[in-house]
């Protein structure tokens with residue numbers, strides 16, 4: 078009996094071992110097949126690039142998540158272009174191009190007969206897969222964008238100027254009454270996030286100004302929006318993350334994923350719902366609550382009485398979207414996008430501008446002289462349209478001036494494909510991939526097969542020495558006097574791509590530009606500031622978290638009001 082038992086145990090062990098060996102062998106064969114296919118039989122096998130990147134997506138994963146603590150892929154791409162030239166295969170299926178003259182070809186040619194899609198790879202990175210910015214198919218995107226676009230037209234944006242000035246005045250009043258002459262330190266990014274946060278919340282939800290009244294300008298809502306981005310690389314490489322994160326208890330989440338700390342802290346903070354009441358909630362619950370209110374008021378037609386219909390009332394009333402796109406969940410994702418995009422990016426542009434103006438007395442003096450003469454009464458800041466006519470302020474805002482006398486440039490600026498941008502704030506430093514679903518792109522001697530993701534980005538374009546000598550130096554003067562690009566054909570401003578371009582370019586571009594003009598004009602016309610324990614290291618791009626982030630441990634740009 079015992080012998081029989083031992084024999085059958087040995088047989089079972091042998092069978093299990095054979096099974097494991099078989100599975101290992103099949104896996105090995107599968108990997109080998111994958112490596113050989115990707116290296117030799119891929120439609121982009123002939124493109125130059127490191128073999129490891131051609132074999133595995135984990136090449137990118139290593140730089141996104143591990144190298145120097147993560148967020149290093151943009152820098153690695155620059156190194157790869159130094160080795161392999163302007164077009165590089167950066168993953169099993171993606172090419173990256175570093176050639177500013179090719180930018181419009183990739184970003185400005187979407188057409189119903191030639192649809193340009195986004196990639197599945199980035200669909201989940203912001204955990205808002207169904208929002209406009211993450212929508213993969215060109216057709217779905219066109220509809221979703223059309224429902225929101227009128228709200229952000231330049232003409233409509235001008236109409237938000239009065240409200241924006243009111244918010245800027247509120248901040249300015251606090252600087253005068255609470256900070257001026259006291260030595261108290263203002264955290265500049267917090268201040269600007271409360272400015273942009275209040276504006277977008279007003280537009281999105283019709284809510285009153287509250288962020289810029291928060292102690293120290295630190296409002297949990299903008300802070301939470303900022304913290305969400307810390308998960309971007311993890312969500313890109315582990316797509317399931319977004320859907321489970323909400324159901325995992327804080328302590329387990331923190332243990333498994335330290336990058337989620339921001340979200341956890343957010344779950345535990347208080348939100349300003351209105352000026353007088355506070356409530357414990359989390360970001361998504363807060364946005365859901367707002368969307369619920371809007372859906373209810375839409376059904377009851379209450380919003381028609383309001384002189385301020387919100388973005389979401391407009392989406393609901395547009396009649397452009399199919400019912401699935403009007404679902405509660407999708408609208409919540411759109412709310413997350415609009416709040417995230419509307420707060421963070423512009424606030425960083427304003428922070429960068431504030432830092433560079435204050436760290437360079439000749440720039441600060443020249444700006445102040447211009448503002449003093451154009452705005453004799455500091456209580457009456459000019460509207461955006463008039464501020465745009467100030468050459469030195471414009472040079473700072475854009476690191477590029479609106480050259481008003483140059484007809485081609487004016488036409489170019491007015492086209493939907495171009496608007497100025499603050500060069501050194503970059504916008505997104507992560508590459509933006511585009512997929513030409515049906516047609517071939519031709520780059521130099523290369524034919525890029527249809528359906529191949531091809532990416533470019535503002536970081537490479539804005540730091541191209543041939544276009545912007547000493548690219549990391551802030552020099553408004555490089556934009557004065559009708560400057561042309563290196564080809565002598567395109568104006569220099571053609572090479573500013575912070576907002577990207579074309580059908581998928583930034584929807585809030587005019588709003589962002591207006592915010593930067595009004596914010597800088599108000600604060601620099603009325604206040605004298607000094608940097609407090611802040612250096613270049615607090616603004617220099619060191620980590621790619623989709624947006625540029627300075628070195629770890631930076632306390633941010635801080636000032637005192639004299």
Ligand code: HEM
Nearest residue numbers: 209210418419422423426504575576577581583584585589
């Ligand atoms: C300086 C400030 C800003 C910069 C540099 C910036 C930059 C960008 C960039 C580069 C994109 C394209 C992303 C991609 O292709 O994946 C984008 C898209 C977008 N931005 Fe902005 N943005 C700024 C401010 C704003 C503001 C204030 C809003 C207002 C809500 C906004 C709303 C959006 C939206 C909705 C999209 C998606 C557009 C689409 O997919 O069709 N952005 N932005």
